[in-house]
Amino acid sequence: VDEGTRKSLVQFMNKLAPQREPGWGWNLSSDPCADLWKGVTCSSPSQTVKKIVLEGLELSGILDCDSLCSVKTISVLSLNDNNVSAVIPEEIAKCKRLTHLYLRSNKFSGKLPKGLSRLNNLKRLDLSGNDFTGELPDLARISGMLSFLAQDNRLEGGLPEFDFANFDEFNVSNNELVGPIPDVQGRFGVASFSGNPGLCGTPLPNVCPPAAPPKKKGGFSLKRFLVYSGYILLGLLIIVLLVAFKLSRRAKRKEDCRKNVKSGTASEVSNSRSNNKSNRTSNSSTINTRGNRSEYSITSMESGMTSSSLVVMDNRLVKKGLRFEDLLRAPAELLGRGKHGSLYKVMLGDRLLLAVKRVRDWRISKEEFRSRMEKIDRAKHPKVLPALALYCSNEEKLLVYEYQPSGSLFTLLHGNRDSQTFDWGSRLSVAVSIAEALAVMHESLLVDGIAHGNLKSTNILFDRDMELWISEYGLMPVDDQDPAYTPNNRNSSGRSGIFSADIFGFGVILLELLTGKMVQNNGYDLATWVQSAVREEWTVEVFDPTLTSEGASEERMVNLLQVALKCINPSAEERPSMSLVAAMVSKIKEDDERSLTWSEA
Numbered sequence: 001v002d003e004g005t006r007k008s009l010v011q012f013m014n015k016l017a018p019q020r021e022p023g024w025g026w027n028l029s030s031d032p033c034a035d036l037w038k039g040v041t042c043s044s045p046s047q048t049v050k051k052i053v054l055e056g057l058e059l060s061g062i063l064d065c066d067s068l069c070s071v072k073t074i075s076v077l078s079l080n081d082n083n084v085s086a087v088i089p090e091e092i093a094k095c096k097r098l099t100h101l102y103l104r105s106n107k108f109s110g111k112l113p114k115g116l117s118r119l120n121n122l123k124r125l126d127l128s129g130n131d132f133t134g135e136l137p138d139l140a141r142i143s144g145m146l147s148f149l150a151q152d153n154r155l156e157g158g159l160p161e162f163d164f165a166n167f168d169e170f171n172v173s174n175n176e177l178v179g180p181i182p183d184v185q186g187r188f189g190v191a192s193f194s195g196n197p198g199l200c201g202t203p204l205p206n207v208c209p210p211a212a213p214p215k216k217k218g219g220f221s222l223k224r225f226l227v228y229s230g231y232i233l234l235g236l237l238i239i240v241l242l243v244a245f246k247l248s249r250r251a252k253r254k255e256d257c258r259k260n261v262k263s264g265t266a267s268e269v270s271n272s273r274s275n276n277k278s279n280r281t282s283n284s285s286t287i288n289t290r291g292n293r294s295e296y297s298i299t300s301m302e303s304g305m306t307s308s309s310l311v312v313m314d315n316r317l318v319k320k321g322l323r324f325e326d327l328l329r330a331p332a333e334l335l336g337r338g339k340h341g342s343l344y345k346v347m348l349g350d351r352l353l354l355a356v357k358r359v360r361d362w363r364i365s366k367e368e369f370r371s372r373m374e375k376i377d378r379a380k381h382p383k384v385l386p387a388l389a390l391y392c393s394n395e396e397k398l399l400v401y402e403y404q405p406s407g408s409l410f411t412l413l414h415g416n417r418d419s420q421t422f423d424w425g426s427r428l429s430v431a432v433s434i435a436e437a438l439a440v441m442h443e444s445l446l447v448d449g450i451a452h453g454n455l456k457s458t459n460i461l462f463d464r465d466m467e468l469w470i471s472e473y474g475l476m477p478v479d480d481q482d483p484a485y486t487p488n489n490r491n492s493s494g495r496s497g498i499f500s501a502d503i504f505g506f507g508v509i510l511l512e513l514l515t516g517k518m519v520q521n522n523g524y525d526l527a528t529w530v531q532s533a534v535r536e537e538w539t540v541e542v543f544d545p546t547l548t549s550e551g552a553s554e555e556r557m558v559n560l561l562q563v564a565l566k567c568i569n570p571s572a573e574e575r576p577s578m579s580l581v582a583a584m585v586s587k588i589k590e591d592d593e594r595s596l597t598w599s600e601a
């Protein structure tokens, strides 16, 4: 473990337990992993600190998050049953990798930091048996939480709208909370909420008072009358125009349809991506073909699908009452035909745009498929695009995702984006986001053996706010013909080949980010080219010229290239784990940011 990490850990412990037993380690002359510091767990091959568990040790200092959170690899902190006091500092927000935070039965006090709600990877949080006051931060924005325990404090204010469907533990009893209890979906009883005289609604026996009627607005004025009549007239005009437009479109469609039927065939339009240029023909009844776009309804894909096999996982779609028939009837546009299936853009109602993936040739029973998708859904990582619904019969598998309007990493790198450049800092951020998300997913789904299975730049999507999403996680069986996959081998950390294939995929994404070059043949061409370039010692020539002309640090590009080369190591067993990769990439980004701050200063 490097010296910086050791220093930070010792500082953290100095604040927590200034007097401690010498046998614990926790000093600068020893190593937390090699010398087995008290309560420290490291990941075995990479020797990075993963967990700190210091329970029931009469620790009576304070929590120094500044030092703790500078060790980026920590995912578990437990200080249960000690005497740690004062507040949880705002800097806790920097512990981005934390998945488990246990602070039960201590002497913490004061308000909870807002930064707690920025710990996007948090799954379990135990704050019970302290002296916390003030309102709860908006923890409901952490989408993957599984448990929240905060009983026996003095917390005030209302409860956030937690998504109780995912929780297996929840307790806020014996506090000073007020207001209605959100819908707990029958999962938690009175014991989870009792001892808060101001709380009301199910499951507590006291009914909430009716909401106060909205305040009456001021009296009627001529001005307001004129404004409202103006709006009404404008609304009517828009409706008339819309109806006229729809009627004329319908007439045109009928006309086109008649022409298509006459000509006897309808052409499907190929994937717009370069690797899939050939037009195919189909005997499906295509509704309408305009320019290089096709409109289908999904009905044309498949007959014999039954409504009963649609599983709707997203609350918004449950509320909308999504039925399988709605999906089948909606207009759909073919976006691509990849190795593993086709992707359709489907317009549901006026506003909701969906991406429906039809998976091809996957011999997995419908029960297995469903359970696999539910496990992925439960892992709920904020950067992994959740499936909104799924359909499975033994022959056919469909996955429904939200359509992401800002394209993929592939289009960002290789598309025609005019003057917009994708700079070095943004590329590093993308690399860190993907690596960190995959590290958490690999860890959560290690036992189930579910990796992404098809990691590539077309599966890294951006939403309207250019937030990154990893799409199609676990949707494919890993191709056992793929040399990146070594089915029976387990590497030294016990990971099966399926996870190593993801690490290879990530390595290729790093190469794309560094070289700006397109990938063909699953990334082997790019990997081989870069490997030979590095052997020939013309490393610098491999980098994307826009990066070099932007002045991106050559040293850090080389460092990132070295990480990429480790990931694409032909021997799957020698590839590093995803959490080690994430730590290496994050370190490069931190160095880059630090050097920027220096040069600005």
Ligand SMILES: Nc1ncnc2c1ncn2[C@@H]1O[C@H](COP(=O)(O)OP(=O)(O)OP(=O)(O)O)[C@@H](O)[C@H]1O
Pocket: 273, 335, 336, 337, 338, 339, 340, 341, 342, 343, 355, 401, 402, 403, 404, 405, 407, 408, 454, 457, 458, 459, 461, 471, 472
């Ligand atoms: N949810 C989505 N929203 C918007 N675009 C998407 C979405 N999912 C995929 N895409 C884009 O649609 C195109 C086609 O997707 P598809 O999954 O068929 O391609 P692929 O990833 O190359 O194939 P495969 O996954 O079968 O190997 C890709 O360019 C992809 O980036």
